[in-house]
Amino acid sequence: MHKLERPEVAGDRSTRLEIRANHVRERANWMRRRLLKMIFVAGQGHPGGDLSAADIVASLYFDILRIDPKSPNAPDRDRFILSKGHCTGALYTALAGAGFFPEEELDTYLQPGSRLNGHPNRNYLPGVETNTGPLGHGFPVGVGAAVAGQIDGAGYRVFVLTGDGELQEGSMWEAAMFAGHRKLGNLTVIVDRNRLQQGARTEDTNSLEPLADKWRAFGWDLVEVDGHDPEALLAAFDAAADPRDKPRVLIANTFKGQGVSYMRDQAGWHHGVPDAEQYAQAIAELEAELRA
Amino acid sequence: MKDVVAPDMFDCRDAYVGALEALAAGDDRIVAVVNDSVGSSKLGKFRDRFPARLINVGIAEQNMVGVGAGLANGGKIPFVSGAACFLTARAMEQIKVDCAYSEANVKLCGISSGVAYGELGATHHSIEDVAWLRAIDKLTVIVPSDPWETAAAIRAAAAHQGPVFVRISRMPVPALARGEDAVFTIGKAELLRDGGDVAIIANGTLVHRALAAAEALAAEGIAARVVNMATVSPLDGDAILAAAATGAIVTAEEGLATGGLGGAVAEHCARHRPVPMRMLGFPGFLPTGSASWLMEHFGLTAEGIADAARELVAGKG
Numbered sequence: 001m002h003k004l005e006r007p008e009v010a011g012d013r014s015t016r017l018e019i020r021a022n023h024v025r026e027r028a029n030w031m032r033r034r035l036l037k038m039i040f041v042a043g044q045g046h047p048g049g050d051l052s053a054a055d056i057v058a059s060l061y062f063d064i065l066r067i068d069p070k071s072p073n074a075p076d077r078d079r080f081i082l083s084k085g086h087c088t089g090a091l092y093t094a095l096a097g098a099g100f101f102p103e104e105e106l107d108t109y110l111q112p113g114s115r116l117n118g119h120p121n122r123n124y125l126p127g128v129e130t131n132t133g134p135l136g137h138g139f140p141v142g143v144g145a146a147v148a149g150q151i152d153g154a155g156y157r158v159f160v161l162t163g164d165g166e167l168q169e170g171s172m173w174e175a176a177m178f179a180g181h182r183k184l185g186n187l188t189v190i191v192d193r194n195r196l197q198q199g200a201r202t203e204d205t206n207s208l209e210p211l212a213d214k215w216r217a218f219g220w221d222l223v224e225v226d227g228h229d230p231e232a233l234l235a236a237f238d239a240a241a242d243p244r245d246k247p248r249v250l251i252a253n254t255f256k257g258q259g260v261s262y263m264r265d266q267a268g269w270h271h272g273v274p275d276a277e278q279y280a281q282a283i284a285e286l287e288a289e290l291r292a
Numbered sequence: 293m294k295d296v297v298a299p300d301m302f303d304c305r306d307a308y309v310g311a312l313e314a315l316a317a318g319d320d321r322i323v324a325v326v327n328d329s330v331g332s333s334k335l336g337k338f339r340d341r342f343p344a345r346l347i348n349v350g351i352a353e354q355n356m357v358g359v360g361a362g363l364a365n366g367g368k369i370p371f372v373s374g375a376a377c378f379l380t381a382r383a384m385e386q387i388k389v390d391c392a393y394s395e396a397n398v399k400l401c402g403i404s405s406g407v408a409y410g411e412l413g414a415t416h417h418s419i420e421d422v423a424w425l426r427a428i429d430k431l432t433v434i435v436p437s438d439p440w441e442t443a444a445a446i447r448a449a450a451a452h453q454g455p456v457f458v459r460i461s462r463m464p465v466p467a468l469a470r471g472e473d474a475v476f477t478i479g480k481a482e483l484l485r486d487g488g489d490v491a492i493i494a495n496g497t498l499v500h501r502a503l504a505a506a507e508a509l510a511a512e513g514i515a516a517r518v519v520n521m522a523t524v525s526p527l528d529g530d531a532i533l534a535a536a537a538t539g540a541i542v543t544a545e546e547g548l549a550t551g552g553l554g555g556a557v558a559e560h561c562a563r564h565r566p567v568p569m570r571m572l573g574f575p576g577f578l579p580t581g582s583a584s585w586l587m588e589h590f591g592l593t594a595e596g597i598a599d600a601a602r603e604l605v606a607g608k609g
Contacts (some may be wrong), residue, residue: 130365131389137358141365144363148368151368171358
């Protein structure tokens with residue numbers, strides 16, 4: 001088992017973190033451009049949530065996770081589970097970027113017979129741990145994988161990315177309660193807290209706040225981070241590697257559509273598709289950000 | 293509900309836990325996952341022998357099945373055990389997505405299935421389960437008939453790579469007479485009695501009743517073929533065609549009369565060899581009554597099966 005390629009980093013801790021974060025930033029920018037192309041070509045997708053999750057997913061796939069695309073089922077691999085299964089734009093670009101399948105295959109997204117289904121399927125694609133799509137599924141499966149690791153004293157860690165609207169599903173709190181009870185120190189949940197669900201703001205629909213209090217009451221260690229700041233994300237994920245007797249949740253404050261000005265914080269882009277002009281503008285904005 | 297079992301009758305839960313403990317002793321990947329159902333699943337001894345391998349999620353069936361799929365992801369062979377009514381109905385989407393669609397190596401054990409909970413009513417009956425589960429692709433569905441077959445099905449489920457549902461009854465049944473060389477194979481029906489006038493296809497607690505019906509019919513000169521169709525999915529189509537060759541089929545199951553075993557057999561016959569059928573089972577939500585009263589009341593008895601067979605034979609003209 002080896003980590004994915006990442007830049008050689010020397011220097012003191014803060015310098016190293018900065019270099020690692022820059023690498024993640026570049027990869028997240030690439031993911032954003034690539035997933036927008038996928039969605040533009042396919043004429044379908046969930047760009048809002050893909051873009052809010054991109055920095056989180058990039059931090060994991062291009063720095064934190066101990067995974068090997070040549071051995072995707074290695075028993076000791078870290079597990080990443082996309083509980084918000086509709087955000088395949090973020091997952092597929094990360095998997096392709098990490099070498100689990102050829103990048104060109106991203107252009108088959110949603111095409112008849114493609115391995116790149118609208119929601120991830122582990123029997124189609126290496127690197128997918130469990131099939132998700134209906135909300136409220138990935139988290140309990142992640143808890144089970146963490147329990148297996150706990151029983152075996154295995155070294156792997158389990159990361160679960162949930163939507164914030166997804167926390168309205170009852171199964172999420174069944175899983176949260178049990179993970180707290182089992183003191184699953186090998187489990188980290190990241191809540192993509194973009195405050196928008198499909199049709200409206202979470203707080204106008206079925207409010208989640210006080211969200212931190214809820215997790216703490218369920219026995220979780222909690223960190224709040226800027227979900228678009230790779231430096232903060234990496235630091236939080238690194239700290240999560242420390243031995244501890246609680247599962248950890250990162251409430252990652254994000255914006256739906258982050259990186260594209262007209263999509264940012266707009267519920268309408270949950271599953272909107274850019275037209276040619278909008279697509280060109282989005283790519284231009286992201287390329288400008290890369291040069292900045 | 294009484295758990296008093298006559299000396300020559302057996303509660304299949306005992307065979308289930310016996311087989312599971314034996315498997316666990318030889319393979320540390322075997323774990324049990326329960327929803328506060330240690331007692332009703334009879335897993336107390338398993339917990340005492342393998343405390344780290346009994347995972348009790350509490351009263352939370354969706355999480356129980358999801359955790360089971362996650363344990364399989366972590367290399368375990370989880371036996372997820374809960375009352376069949378809650379395991380299937382409450383966690384159906386987890387069974388569909390986390391287990392079947394994901395092809396996770398999870399074994400689902402539906403305990404006290406059918407109408408075992410009698411007087412507790414339709415909330416606690418699990419008579420829809422086979423109809424629901426056999427509609428799910430990639431999921432093996434087994435309804436064993438007696439202690440031997442229950443234990444054999446548990447061992448086969450453990451050896452099988454992929455999701456399996458085993459329906460485990462607590463309604464007392466006799467041990468069926470079988471040859472020393474009897475083997476249980478997933479997807480393979482068992483011919484228990486040959487006969488050319490009518491075929492009775494049954495599973496679970498109805499198999500011994502089907503054999504008793506065939507005995508009664510033989511005294512009247514009617515030769516009934518008796519087939520134990522323990523695996524409902526994948527279905528043994530050849531065994532159904534051989535039964536259809538008699539020209540009349542009675543199906544009998546401790547479940548809904550439509551959609552389950554009878555439905556599966558009828559579909560196969562309609563496609564390949566239409567034949568007059570009688571499908572015995574329950575009509576829907578049931579009135580208050582003990583398990584044995586419900587079985588009697590709805591004709592899920594040797595006499596009820598024999599009556600259906602007689603009607604079909606008379607109708608052959």
